[in-house]
Each structure stands twice: as C-alpha cells, then as structure tokens.
Amino acid sequence: MLKVLSCSSMPRSYFLQPKACLALQKDVIHMHAVTGRCTKVARNINMERLRNNYLFPEISARELEHIKKYPNAEVISLGIGDTTEPIPDLIASAMSDYARSLSTPEGYKGYGDEQGNKALRKAIAQTFYKDLAVKDTEVFVSDGSQCDISRVQMLLGSDMTIAVQDPSFPAYIDSSVIIGQAGDFQYNSGKYRNIEYMKCGPQNHFFPDLSNTLRTDIIFFCSPNNPTGHAASREQLEQLVEFAKENGSIIVYDSAYAAYITDESPRSIYEIPGAREVAIEVSSFSKSAGFTGVRLGWTVVPDELLYSNGFPVGHDFNRIICTCFNGASNIAQAGGLACLSPEGVSAMFSVVDYYKENAQILLDTFASLGLKTHGGVNAPYVWVHFPGKRSWDVFNEILGKTNIITVPGSGFGPGGEEFIRVTAFGHRETILEASTRLKSLFP
C-alpha cells in the first residue's frame, strides 16, 4: 500500500492496477515508503483511465515472481517478441564503421534531417515499395513503429474515433487512451467505451465483419497480425480499403512483420489500388534486421491522404516529426542503409528464414498435441487455441509446469481469450527444448 501523507486519498483504481511496470521500475516500489508533499496538479484523467499496465511488463513481473519461487527453474521465454540472433556482419559493420567515423573531422555529423537521411528514405521506398509509387519524400524514418504509433496519435488528437482489431497489439489502444480518444473502460465488456473492437478470429478468417463495424475516423490494422500471425489476403485488404473509402476513414496500417510473409498476401497496404488516399503505413527494421534494441522504423504518409478540409495529412505529420522528434540515431540509420543493399537484404532474409523454421517447429509441436494453431507461416507468432480455457490460466499452467513464458491472448483484448501467443524468436536449441517440454505437458 502506498503511504502518502497530507494528500487527498488515493484513487481506488490505483490499488486495482496490477503491479506490472513495477518489475522494471524499481523506483515505484521504493515510492511505497515515500511521504512527499502533493502538488496541486491534477493527474491526467487519460492516464487514470488506463486500465491495465502494459502487457509485457506484467508478464515480466510474473516471470520474476516465478523465478523467486523457483530459483533453479530454467525459464524459457516464448513471450515478448524479441529477436535473438546476431545482426548480419555486414550490417553491424556498417554501424560500427559509422560510429568510429564520428570521431574524425570528415566523418562527424551533428543533427540530421528530422525525417531521416535522404539515402535511407530512398532505399526504403525502393526496397519495400517498388512499383507502388511511394516517394522517398513520403517516408519518415523513425526509432521504431511503436513510437510512431504514439506520434500518429499526437497528430490525430483526442477528437478521433478509432477501431482496432480484437485481439491486437496493446499499443494502439493504450496510446488511444493516453491521447484521450477511448473514453471509460467498461468492466462488463473489457472494452473502452469509444473504441470499436473488430473481432478477428478463426470464425471470420481473422478479418472483421465490416457490415457490422461502426464507421470510425481511424482504423488501426496490423498485418501480418500481432498476435494472431494472420496475414490479410489481397481480397480482405481490398474490402478494408473499400470500407475506408466509403466511410472516409484513415487506415493506420502496421506492416512491422511484412518480411515474414511467405505466401501471396500483400506486403504493403499500398499494393491495394486506392490505398494512397486512405492509408498511413508504419513499419520497422526491428523484426526483419534484429534491430529491436538498435531502434529503427519508418512511417509512410502518401501525398494524396487529405483531411476533410483538403489539408494534407503529411504536412501535419512532418510538423509532428520536426517538433516532437529529432530523427533516428544516425548510427542506426547507417545500419538501415546497409540492410537495404542487395547483400544486406539477402542477409536479413536469412535470419527471417531461421525464425520461420522455428515457427514451423512450434506449429508441429502444437499440432502433435492435437491443438489448433493459427499464424506461424506469414509471421513469427503462433496463436494456439485452448477452447473453454482462460488465457491467463493457460499462461500460468504452462509456466508452472514447463517453465515456459508465453503471452496470454486476453492481454491483446477480449477477442484473445482462450488463446496464447507463442513467439518463434529464439535460438534453435531453445525452441527445440521448448518443444520437448510442451510435448510432455500435454502428453
């Protein structure tokens, strides 16, 4: 319990919150003994509305608790989607050389363009959007797609209505709550009042029933999807773009996992005719090049994307980038450029293939147990169905019996209940060991 003197009483919701971020943020634990004098500044109502702590810190907290209880447990994490394999040498070398050159008068660079260096913007446009008419000037280089999602929310502001896939990556909803779009959390439904949840499950081929979806200003759509691993088909995306056009909505399309697509599913929303008039695309080097810690991503805002008054969305996004951001690290950008050389692309995809083989091992494992799985073919995530079970219960059961961390599907929204997400990121021996343990769990 927080001991605070001389302040008005703590809001009840504080005590209801799980202790998630605490695990990574020891100061909050220290604060339990703090007896500070309150300011007269009211807490941001939007922060107060945030129902759960961020999913992954919550999982970390449970992992720490488990380790504390079983200090000798050899825990395997198939939880957070964190890359594990070394960055290909030619890419790491490019960053290393760039960093070293910063100590020379010829090589030193100060501020770069806020939007990213021109060569990298051009390489992104040419590599990922070949024949799709994306101009280098429409590409804004960033420190990652999660950060860009929040910057997109700053751009949009609190007066927007939004729709999300259910289940979906928590950052869409959480950033929406923080910026003030979401309204109150509804305990009965597990949903925020003003957010339109588009249920995506096996029953509808992981694509929302658009005839029963309310019109919103913004539609967040992630494909290949995190957590379900489903890549939307061309036909599905055509329906989505058509729906956005009819409603005058803007799609914020997250293609962070596009490198994992094996089949004919589109790798970019701009493969769909007309998408330039209705869609922003955010993407990342994190999962393709192993840049989760290096931090590099990008956002595309096409020139044709216009607000209702005709004002170009890209103009305002540029302003956000200039004011709220100051460019990605120039060393990371040098790495991005190396990724997009012909040898770099080939090296990146070798690592992607390695993770895809891991995914196949996991798919086979769960299939041998008679469990129904989704994803894993076009994405580094396997989405496993446990009919009739609560996903946190499955999480706890697997952790308790096999010392394996997974992600409970309900952490991604009510539509994720009965599922767990398992990541294919990991060293091969770890994935094989996990497979062995899982087979013994459900013999």
Added chain:
Amino acid sequence: MLKVLSCSSMPRSYFLQPKACLALQKDVIHMHAVTGRCTKVARNINMERLRNNYLFPEISARELEHIKKYPNAEVISLGIGDTTEPIPDLIASAMSDYARSLSTPEGYKGYGDEQGNKALRKAIAQTFYKDLAVKDTEVFVSDGSQCDISRVQMLLGSDMTIAVQDPSFPAYIDSSVIIGQAGDFQYNSGKYRNIEYMKCGPQNHFFPDLSNTLRTDIIFFCSPNNPTGHAASREQLEQLVEFAKENGSIIVYDSAYAAYITDESPRSIYEIPGAREVAIEVSSFSKSAGFTGVRLGWTVVPDELLYSNGFPVGHDFNRIICTCFNGASNIAQAGGLACLSPEGVSAMFSVVDYYKENAQILLDTFASLGLKTHGGVNAPYVWVHFPGKRSWDVFNEILGKTNIITVPGSGFGPGGEEFIRVTAFGHRETILEASTRLKSLFP
C-alpha cells in the same frame, strides 16, 4: 496554391503559414500538384492552431533562398545550435565496438529496458546528481530532451495550464499547442491565449517577476537558457522552487546546457532544497558529448513528485515510456556509458571548453562593435541586443551583408524581439572568419 478537387475549401490559415518545413520536406511541394480525394476525417484543431512553422526549418528555408539568389556566397551558419567537433575517440570507439559485437552470439542484444540500461541510469545519477539524492531508478534514458518534452506533454495532457520563459526554446510552446493546452493564438500579442509568458530580459536579470506571474500547473524553465544563454543563479532558482511550492506547480526544468556552466550557478534544479517535490528535469548528451545526431538524453522524475491526489508522477511517466517509447538505441547508450567514465567526462569537457572559447571570441567581437551581449559564459549561445530593430530585419541584414546565418530572437517568443542568438558551435576557423565579417559589417 494547392490544387485540391472535390474537397471543402482550404482553411485560410494554410495560406498564411510560412513555407518553413517545405525546405526539408519536398513532398509538400510535390503535393501542390496533388488532386486527392478527401477523407471525412477532420484535421486536428490543435495542429490547425500551430501558428508558425518550426523556427529552424524556417531559417533553413531562408538560407536556401539566399543561396539560390547568391550561388557563390560562402554561407556561415551561426544559426541552429548544432555541434561540429568530432566525438572523442574513446566514446566513438565504445559505440563502434558495441555495434560490432551485435553481430556475435555473445554480444547481440534485443530489446533493452524501456527506461534505459541500468548501468547508464546509475552512471547518470552518479555523475550529474552526485550528492543530490537522485536515484538511478528515477532516471529515464531517452533519445533526447526535445523528444522527452513531448513525452512529458503526453503525460500531462490537455487540461494543464503552462508557463514558459519568454523568450524560450520553441518546443515547449509548440508541443503545448499540439497537446491542446495553449488555446488560440492572439495576433495582437503574438501569444497563445492560455499560456503564461514569463518575460526574461536584461531588465529583470533574465528571471521572471514572479509576483506578477499567474499560477499555472506547469512551469517550463530552461537554464542555462536557450536562447539567452543566461544561467539562473542559486537565489533565482530558490525563488522559483518556492513559487512552485506555494502554487503547487510542477517545474519542468531543462538542463540540456548544464555542462557549459562556468560559474557557481546550479547545474541541476535538485541542488535547490525541496525541488524533488516540485520538479522534473530533462537533459541531454547532445551538447556535451556532440550527440546531436546520435540521440541520447534523459529525464529525472523524483519519487516525491506527486499529483494532487497523491499519485506518483513517476509511475505515470514510466507508463508513457513503456507505451509511447521503446528505449534509446542501445549503441547510443553504450556511447553514453563511455561518456561517463572518468576519461570520458574529461574528453567531453575538453570539447565543451573548445566551444566556450568560441563563445568568448564572439562575445569580444560584438563588444568591439559596441553591442550589448548576454550569455556566452555559461552557455554556447550569445544573445545580442539591437535596440529598436526587429530581429528578423537584423537576421536579414546580417545574412545579406555577411552571408552569416543567425537566429532572430523573436523566433523564441515576443520577448526575443530586438535580439539575435548566435551559436558558439563551429570550427574555430569558421568562428574567426565570422568574427572578421561581423566586424566589417558594423565598422
């Protein structure tokens, strides 16, 4: 003129905006020929309220215009405060080695803690806040203080009232407008309706008259100040902390230039007793270690800082960091750690001393011209007074006659009128050449 078909007419304010970001953002120029179909999404009213384009892109645009007109002009920039000297070898080498190790199984790292790596947080607390009781867990590592200012605004939300020094670094006001705190721009005063401008000039020793300052929730305060170069004295900061305590306000203290302090002025707000209960501090490696392009900064949120309901501010800031940010680049963090070794600190301060010598050359130059200057001793900026002249006119005159870029004081707020800011960042030969040219301008 923008040609847009089938949309409602463009807002008049669009045409009133200077073309600033255009210079860096060619797509906006391309858009002039675009005839997209409008969405039904209304432009964010806060973005509409942003009166001027961001100052530095505007200056870049004028520089480009000048070069176009005088292609042979050898332009010297004393404008944007961008570092020019190489990063000390031991710091660049640390980043280089770290980047190379990412290609090895032992050296590879994926996601780090969102708050920054523990060793760096500890080193920041010990180096910059020695004896000031700042805990490593209160330090949040970031990609720079400008970015942190926007994240602090996300934390605070739209319902806050804010005060800024006038003149001040534009990011405080611009981020305030974007988040929705500022209200309408008042053309007669050049101010936003809901922002309290605290005039700071020679007449009040660059410290606001607090007896005539309205109470606000938040007080942005930058010391050493950008643009005036004034470092607040201990007595001034004691008054500020007392004022915040009396009003129950939160100070957001920007100490990005603290490394330049030569005299006894405090280097951190936490040198003032009681500041832990009323102040957040944002700071940066940009200007001390030459990391403007590498991107690394930090924010301190003390455990004792509480909202009116007793809820700890640090808890919410941690949530912002976990949701809207994903940690600074691990390579940049390795550089930050090298900066804070004893040899690193010494190397950093050698570069700072070099810039300080530049500042002295500029101070002497303007003094020899009979102009009154401020700053330049505790900051890399010299603030030059041109009584009775408009600062953009002075900017144009200096550019036209000497091919030197400066920054017009009014770009930092109405209180900056009659002044220009000159940066001391630059190669020595450039500063000397600038000095020669300036002396010929006002013989």
